[in-house]
Amino acid sequence: MPRKAKESFTRPTPAALASKIRTLTPTMTRSMQRVAEAVAGDPAGCAALTVTGLAERTGTSEATVVRTARVLGYPGYRDLRLALAGLAAQQRSGRAPALTTDIAVDDSLPDVVAKLAYDEQQTLADTAAALDxxxxxxxxxxxxxxxxxxxxxxxxxxxxxxxxxxxxxxxxxxxxxxxxxxxxxxxxxxxxxxxxxxxxxxxxxxxxxxxxxxxxxxxxxxxxxxxxxxxxxxxxxxxxxxxxxxxxxxxxxxxxxxxxxxxxxxxxxxxxxxxxxxxxxxxxxxxxxxxxxxxxxx
Structure with a gap:
């Protein structure tokens, strides 16, 4: 008999969370983007919030917060809070990956080279961190x-x-x-x-x-x-x-x-x-x- 398609759920490590947010935010709905942008901008603060608190902070609903957590690879908001706490600890130690700056049309070639080189390095680090x-x-x-x-x-x-x-x-x-x-x-x-x-x-x-x-x-x-x-x-x-x-x-x-x-x-x-x-x-x-x-x- 043919095999049935399986469901997959791979939780990103705290080190990979920043990468997941950068990658997936553009594909989210606007309300989910507000949640993703909030946790990216203040992981320590958001980790201290309940699902209701984060929903109020972002002007969304509890269901939107939970959906965002699931899109980022976590079964529920509790798992996302734990990852945010880990990411915050990495940021305090200086080991957390940073969000990069987009390349602008009027950037000089030296700036383009520097930005691309940084993005490439960060992509490799993020991929290595997320690879199971x-x-x-x-x-x-x-x-x-x-x-x-x-x-x-x-x-x-x-x-x-x-x-x-x-x-x-x-x-x-x-x-x-x-x-x-x-x-x-x-x-x-x-x-x-x-x-x-x-x-x-x-x-x-x-x-x-x-x-x-x-x-x-x-x-x-x-x-x-x-x-x-x-x-x-x-x-x-x-x-x-x-x-x-x-x-x-x-x-x-x-x-x-x-x-x-x-x-x-x-x-x-x-x-x-x-x-x-x-x-x-x-x-x-x-x-x-x-x-x-x-x-x-x-």
Missing amino acids: TVQLEAAVTAAAGARRIDVYGIGASGLVAQDLTQKLLRIGLIAHAHVDTHLAVTNAVQLAAGDLAVAITHSGSTRDVIEPLRVAFERGATTVAITGRPESAVTQYADHVLTTSTARESELRPAAMSSRTGQLLVVDCLFVGVAQRTYERAGPALAASYEALAHRHR
């Missing part, structure tokens, strides 16, 4: 033992899918990147238990990526989702979810561009883990590929 190493370990195990690995991605995520497959091919694994949904689905039909399917989508709602993952999931393949939205539709068909962060979205740098930094970090972590796990095969394969490339430049 238990889920990563499970994904590494599945990839290391897979008969075949299919990776799905569209647009900017398609470039990341190709990057992952090129890495896996260099250590002797059978891997394919699919950036066309029709080919992805027709190939997913051929998957079975012992195979691995990986979907890469920052929004978690890209239908061209969700559909082949759903097919692979129902065929019995192990499935992994790499996404910036751990409660999104794609995770319903993922056995393992690897969460990414993203730099602050702006007019000049939409999420599709900024999300790649976090995705590439996760892909590198997955690849290195697989290479370690299969080193007896991966080591000679990497050496052979280096030699082949070096030979071309002689």
Whole structure:
């Protein structure tokens, strides 16, 4: 019988909360944005408030506060309060991630370079903080033992899918990147238990990526989702979810561009883990590929 889609709930750590707020606030309703902006601006003060108190402070309802907590990845407001207390403690120690400044049209190139470099560094730190190493370990195990690995991605995520497959091919694994949904689905039909399917989508709602993952999931393949939205539709068909962060979205740098930094970090972590796990095969394969490339430049 085909497997049923599962529900997922991954609570962000306090270190990842600031990143979640930056990433998800633009997708919220205006009333939820007021709650998110309040907790981002004063986590210590909000952590001391009851759900009723925060609703009154933001001019919203208790239901809106609870919905905001759930969108940020917490089962309820109590869990969000605990994370806010942890974030406040990090801020006092100087270890909390800061909100970055958007790039303006009239910024000088040195300012653009500085802002992008800061955002990239923060995205990597946020992604590392949010990445569930238990889920990563499970994904590494599945990839290391897979008969075949299919990776799905569209647009900017398609470039990341190709990057992952090129890495896996260099250590002797059978891997394919699919950036066309029709080919992805027709190939997913051929998957079975012992195979691995990986979907890469920052929004978690890209239908061209969700559909082949759903097919692979129902065929019995192990499935992994790499996404910036751990409660999104794609995770319903993922056995393992690897969460990414993203730099602050702006007019000049939409999420599709900024999300790649976090995705590439996760892909590198997955690849290195697989290479370690299969080193007896991966080591000679990497050496052979280096030699082949070096030979071309002689």
